[in-house]
Amino acid sequence: MTSIGGAEMVDWNLAVATAIRFVRPGPEVSREEAREVVAELRRHAKASEEHVRGFTRMVPEGHEPEDTPVLVVDRAGWVRANVAGFRELLKPLLDKMAERRSGGPGGAVFGAVGGKVTGVELGMLLSFLASRVLGQYETFAPATRELPAGKNGGGRLLLVAPNIVHVERELAVDPHDFRLWVSLHEETHRTQFTAVPWLRDHLQGEIQAFLGATEMDPMTVLERLRDAVQTFAGARPEAEEDDGGRSLVELVQTPEQREILGRLTAVMSLLEGHADYVMDGVGPQVVPSVAEIREKFQQRRARGASRLDMALRRLLGLDAKLRQYRDGERFVRAVVDEVGMDGFNRVWTSPNTLPTKAEIARPADWVARVHRKAD
DSSP states (O other), X not given: OOEETTEESOOHHHHHHHHHHHSOOOOOOOXXXXXXXXXXXXXXXXXXXXXXXXHHOOOOSSOOGGGSOEXXXXXXXHHHHHHHHHHHHHHHHHHHHHHTOXXXXXXXXXXXXXXXXXXXXXXXXXXXXXXXXOEEEESSXXXXXXXXXXXXXXXXXXXXXXXXXXXXXXXXXXXXXXXXXXXXXXXXXXXXXXXXXXXXXXXXXXXXXXXXXXXXXXXXXXXXXXXXXXXXXXXXXXXXXXXXXXXXXXXXXXXHHHHHHHHHHHHHHHHHHHHHHHHHHHHHXXXXXXXXXXXXXXXXXXXXXXXXXXXXXXXXXXXXXXXXXXXXXXXXXXXXXXXHHHHHGGGXXXXXXXOOXXXXXXXXXXXXXXXXXXX
């Protein structure tokens, strides 16, 4: 564990224990029903491979599905997998902070707070998210005995069974159709990374650049966090008008990080929107009730769960993720309508053909730039 001033920066084990302790209980199912759900999700994940490849015309290069295992997990399993991912991604940042530690006031503050407090805070955040994620393609997390991953750089596909069951019951939709519909979305993410060999390294490079641009002085970080919290609490009437619409993550950025975040937002909008487009495009052929599922699911996304839930969404930037689904799907649909699926697939040629944040909002600009130049 990385430490500053002799104190652990993050107690990862405590983060896991805290999240598992406070995560909401899943829906009540019998042992037999649970086994049936797990088996069906695995079948759907396998069937989705062919559906997604046929619709997108994307063929994995170098990574077959066996190199990116499908894991059907419970909420605790999702927590463990994500802690492993955070630990891997944050290691370079924490190492740099450790190298710069000193006996100054910033180091003293972190030494006093310690990794246990940080671990509890991370655990509480994960406990909130663990009951909301239906599935996830993990790109960076290393393999463990409990959570295997690809041997040759591939990731792993997680399907969170209790959350899928919870939502299908809440929406009162056909459970078999809904499970396949979710599997199509997550399989699209797996296809994106296995069919585009450079995508993983590009995304990781952007994330590391974002973290590398972080202010390393602990007191500066604390001051940014304090300002951000005061803005959301209404204690900073002098704050810029557009600050009120930002998430906590956005408010603690340096100017360089904002530029990187713009590129990351565009990529994530593309990936999420593409997955939504594919799941709806394949859906009518293999999911009879896809129209009902989509309508009810969109209504659920829009309304949120409660005032507290909506406040936390905004603070954590989850509303931005919902916009990524919507804006990215519009971009993909507009481009495919204009130049067809093969024309759209030029987006995967290189990092230079990825859409910018502005082009996500104006698909015609991307078509003009990429296709006019190529032609």
